[in-house]
Amino acid sequence: MKPSVEIAKRMQTMLVRDKLGVGDGFLEVFKKELSRLVKDYFVLDKEPSVKVELLDNGKYDVEIILTASATKGFATTKELV
Numbered sequence: 001m002k003p004s005v006e007i008a009k010r011m012q013t014m015l016v017r018d019k020l021g022v023g024d025g026f027l028e029v030f031k032k033e034l035s036r037l038v039k040d041y042f043v044l045d046k047e048p049s050v051k052v053e054l055l056d057n058g059k060y061d062v063e064i065i066l067t068a069s070a071t072k073g074f075a076t077t078k079e080l081v
Helices: 003-020 024-038
Strands: 042-044 049-054 060-065 068-071
Touching: 024 042, 024 049
Parallel strands: none
Antiparallel strands: 042 068, 049 060
């Protein structure tokens, strides 16, 4: 990737974070909370990847990528009945 393209992407990321009011601290806490929740259901291979984007209409596009090697076995209340 050309250095100019890389710099432009970094600038765009910084601008989006400024508009969102979402810094690295927010994203790190959000990732930890997601991990804690999802680990009840899956065996995660790595921490989740989170991307937050502010759309032109003022809404947020949140992309979460999780990689798991297995599900955790447990009985649901529906299966117990």
